[in-house]
Amino acid sequence: MNAAMEASTGDKPPFPAVDKCDASRLSPQCTVVSDLDGTLLRSRSAFPYYALVAFDTGGVPRLAFLLLLLSPLAAALHHLVSEAAGVRVLVFAATAGTLVSAVESAARAVLPRFYAADVHPAAWRVFASCAGARRLVLTATPRVMAEPFLRGYLGAGHRARDVARARHGPGRRAPRRARRRREGRRA
Numbered sequence: 593m594n595a596a597m598e599a600s601t602g603d604k605p606p607f608p609a610v611d612k613c614d615a616s617r618l619s620p621q622c623t624v625v626s627d628l629d630g631t632l633l634r635s636r637s638a639f640p641y642y643a644l645v646a647f648d649t650g651g652v653p654r655l656a657f658l659l660l661l662l663s664p665l666a667a668a669l670h671h672l673v674s675e676a677a678g679v680r681v682l683v684f685a686a687t688a689g690t691l692v693s694a695v696e697s698a699a700r701a702v703l704p705r706f707y708a709a710d711v712h713p714a715a716w717r718v719f720a721s722c723a724g725a726r727r728l729v730l731t732a733t734p735r736v737m738a739e740p741f742l743r744g745y746l747g748a749g750h751r752a753r754d755v756a757r758a759r760h761g762p763g764r765r766a767p768r769r770a771r772r773r774r775e776g777r778r779a
Contacts, residue, residue: 613714613718616721618718618721618722619722619725621722621725622722622725623722623725623726623727623728624718624719624722624725624726624727624728625728625729625730626715626719626727626728626729626730627729627730627731628729628730628731628733628738628742629731629732629733631712631715632711632712632715632716632719632729632746633707633710633711633712634710634711634712635710638679638682638732638733639663639666639682640706641703641706641707641733641737642659642682642683642685642686643655643659643686644698644702644703644706645686645687645695645698645699645702645703645737646658646659646685646686646687648697648698648701648702649686649687649690649694649695649698650690654685654686658685658686658688659682659685659686661685662681662682662684662685663682663685665681666678666679666681666682666685669681675732676732679732679733683734692736695736695737696736696740699736699737699738699739699740699741700740703737703738703740703741704740704741704744704745707741707745708741708745719746719748727746727747727748728748729742729746729748
């Protein structure tokens with residue numbers, strides 16, 4: 593991944609690739625920060641995980657009509673506009689009209705097994721070498737979907753670049769009306 597970045601931009605990446613990192617030299621008190629998609633997980637695309645949630649919460653109709661029809665739009669927005677715009681479309685397609693409790697249930701019951709099967713071994717070696725330290729994971733995946741796996745299986749804290757932060761900027765809270773809507777009964 594870093595070789596591709598160096599070739600395309602001409603810049604040397606600030607950090608070595610995860611498979612070049614010597615985990616034995618890391619201190620147990622170090623802080624590890626990792627991206628979920630493409631670094632900690634082998635797959636760079638979160639689409640399969642949104643498809644699992646869509647199927648678990650809404651069955652075949654949600655998977656077929658909403659997610660599969662809107663995924664080309666999400667991919668185009670991801671490449672042409674921003675990652676956050678593409679993620680918003682996928683989140684909408686997978687969870688629109690679904691109760692938050694149903695999404696939480698799917699995230700606890702279904703996603704951890706599939707996330708665990710996709711963990712990159714070299715990234716896990718580095719991540720696990722800092723057992724007594726802070727482990728943070730940055731992800732565009734909504735907290736409700738990623739947190740059960742990150743906390744339960746990896747022992748990681750979760751710092752999400754979620755929709756509210758992308759929309760209102762880092763470090764700022766959403767307006768009160770938006771927070772009330774988000775804390776409501778529907779996702």
